[in-house]
Amino acid sequence: MSAVEPTGWRKSSRSAQQETCVEVGRVESGAAVRDSKTPDAGYFTTTADQWRLFVTAVKAGRFEG
Structure with a gap:
């Protein structure tokens, strides 16, 4: 985890009606991601560029099965 705790945690709009x-959250270098059911279990961080690429891929439907 980073030395500075993430701020502004918000639930993904893509998972609003699901259990998963x-x-x-925001970190200085990009974004932090955690499981909303177990927020104390920790999180991982990404750079701003990595996060932008991931969001672009999600919006393009690259992870839909």
Whole structure:
């Protein structure tokens, strides 16, 4: 985890009606991601560029099965 705790946690709009939910928070270098059901279990961080690429891929439907 980073030395500075993430701020502004919010639940993903893509998982609003499902049990498998993620939350995204802000960190200086990009974004932090955690499981909303177990927020104390920790989180991982990404750079701003990595996060932008991931969001672009999600919006393009690259992860839909």
